[in-house]
Amino acid sequence: MKKKLNGKTATALICAFALSVTSAAMALDLGDILKKGAIGIAGGWLVTAISPQMNDFINTITFNKGVAYDGYTKVVPIVSIGDGTRIGAAQVGATTQSAIDRTKAVAQLEGEFSSLRATALIPIDSTNPIQRFRRVKGVGVTAIINVKL
Template sequence: MKKKINNAVAAALICAVMVVSVPAARALDLGDILKKGALGVAGGWLVTAISPQMNDFINTITFNKGVKYEGYTKVVPIVSIGDGTRIGAAQVGATTKDAIDNTKAVAQIEGEFSSIRATALIPIDSLNPIQRFRRVKGVGVTAIINVRL
């Protein structure tokens, strides 16, 4: 029963953010950058709001498949650095609680070399990688969460 309530709360939060933030960003018509910024903030808030439920869900499915993470985990927003704005989330894992507590987001950096495309996912200690960009040592990305919009 508790899981059904948590899933209902998560779904309601997703709907509320989409209904409120997207039309508000369009109504302001302050340009593409501000729209993307508003969506990024709303997406980051949403990930933070439902991260415990997403973390429990990922831990449950990995446990059911026999590949449970042995340590501390949590879900944080993915912040893109460079071209494009995206809304995403990642589960991070570490062997110490201090390392997990210091992780606030995952920085996504993309690049191309010839016909090879690479994406680096780096656990960082800030939600704003423009202000500060420091890797949290001892933390890895254990799952990526995609939401169809």
């Protein structure tokens, strides 16, 4: 029998894990790049580990507000392409289970034009956008999960 996590427990787990990874990386003095890589990998692993509970939580709150998604959903890590290391998660939605199954993460691309700043969130088929990735067609982002660190 699976035990469900409430929102506060999930947030506490993400924060505790992020802090422990950051502390371990600093204690070992692995350097900035390795520390950021470790945080990204650990954050992605943690998001994946508790994604069913986060997905249920989002589906419950949207259902309660009368705006539930009519299709298939799951929670995946957000992987940033560009400056900075972030730990994040997004709920994605699609009308087919196969499209949801192909989605492994959401790529976050940021750019600036004049005084405008844009963030693009793209459902992708890989958790490593540096290696390679493809957009998963027919999938959209339905919710963003932020954790205050």
